[in-house]
Amino acid sequence: MQCLRLRFRGILPRLVPIRYYAKKTDIPEDVMEEMEEGFINLCNSDSPSLLRKYLTRDLFDELKVKTTPTYKSNLLDCVRSGMYNFNSNVGIYAADPESYKTFAKLFDPIIEEYHGFKQGDKHPASCFGYGSDFPDLDPERKFILSTRIRCARSLDGFPFNPMLTHCDYAQLQTTICRAFDRLCGEFSGKYFAVCNMKEKVKEKLIADHYMFREDDPFLEQGMAFRYWPLGRGIFMNRQKTFIVWVNEEDHVRIISMEKGGDLGRVYERMIIGVESLAHEMKFAHDPHLGHINFCPTNLGTSIRASVHIKLPSISSEATVVDVAEKYSLQVRGTRGENSSPDNGIYDISNKRRMGVTEYQIITEMYNGIKAIIETECQAAMDMERIMKATAKDNMVLKGEEMQKIKRVDKCSPKKKPGDKKNRR
Ligand code: ARG
DSSP: OHHHHHHHHHHGGGOOOGGGGGSOOSSOHHHHHHHHHHHHHHHHSOOOOHHHHHOOHHHHHHHTTOBOTTTOOBHHHHHHHHHHOTTOSSOOOOSSTTHHHHTHHHHHHHHHHHHOOOTTOOOOOOOOOOGGGSOOSOTTOSSEEEEEEEEEEOBTTOOOGGGOOHHHHHHHHHHHHHHHHTOOGGGOEEEEEGGGOOHHHHHHHHHTTSSOOSOOHHHHHTTOSTTTTTTOEEEEETTSOEEEEESSSSSEEEEEEEESSOHHHHHHHHHHHHHHHHHHSOBOEETTTEEOOSSGGGOBTOOEEEEEEEOSSOOOHHHHHHHHHHTTEEEEOSSSTTOOOBTTEEEEEEOOOSSSOHHHHHHHHHHHHHHHHHHHHHHHHHHHHHHHHHHHHHHHHHHHHHHHHHHHHHHSOOOOTTOSGGGO
């Protein structure tokens, strides 16, 4: 009896319902157990994630036995990050391109809530337009410290992080580096593999916002750091204005950046960079979802255009957010995804990435930043007016006080020492 109890003790603490063992499935038992436990913990948590919102018990039971046709990814491969990070906003990554279909019942509502892009919608064909349509937003360099535009791409024929093998990481890097070798002019540069990078060099590149960090808990639980630093690296042109991250969150992240507010020039450089790389590799694309990447937040155009902007006169963050939201822009701090604005310096970027073209996104960004700069100028003018008025009021007050003092001085009888009347 004692022995039996002990045996049961080994199984029972996980509180795993027996029913799923009855189903025929390719999912190994330990994965099922981890998934079941993770699901219960997630339900009992106060996580604000879209994963928690949309993964109901019925849906979980339906999806937990499924795997994708080619790479055999399962639900846990997609939701592990959100199950272990209750502070996730989204909480799910696609383990491979097919995950978006196999687990569509979960991905679709999440994509709809995040992007406002419905299941029946179609992402439009790429349309970059011309960077020259957007003149410098801040020619006097009074507000915008830097401008950055990035997009993500996945190589066709490969899964995403949780399913990539040791060999895949190496092979991806080789293929991508071959494309770097063919870049020319402003775009030619050098590839730095993380394996060979000195710690100090890496820290400096991170501090200067060129290089990715390796401490993101969402990515870590999303299985994006396996075999690190194998196959990871960064390509930079000589001016450090065209940068490509290799095998960080996505197979490639293509970045164009520079100091100041010349959004058009930064955009033009990104277009040429993406198109040059697309000549050398086939990127994954879906007629419904657009460019397919690891995180559902990076579908469609996968564009994130951002500026670091100084807004010293707008006194509250709420005002910045207010104007930004009118143009579908989002506001955050300059030290990464979950940081908050510091010292009146904001990171402002587009929120929409799906259901719109690249050109529409940059136009919205351009108009939004222009409006925010106008709000800042207005706030500066208001502040100046108030300060002038206060200074004037102070002068008037001072003048009146002086008059009063003079009057009092005139009326009051001269105090003489020893005068009895004055002694009371
Ligand atoms: N997985 C994280 C979350 O759910 C980040 C999502 C968006 N960011 C990203 N780098 N893909 O909050």
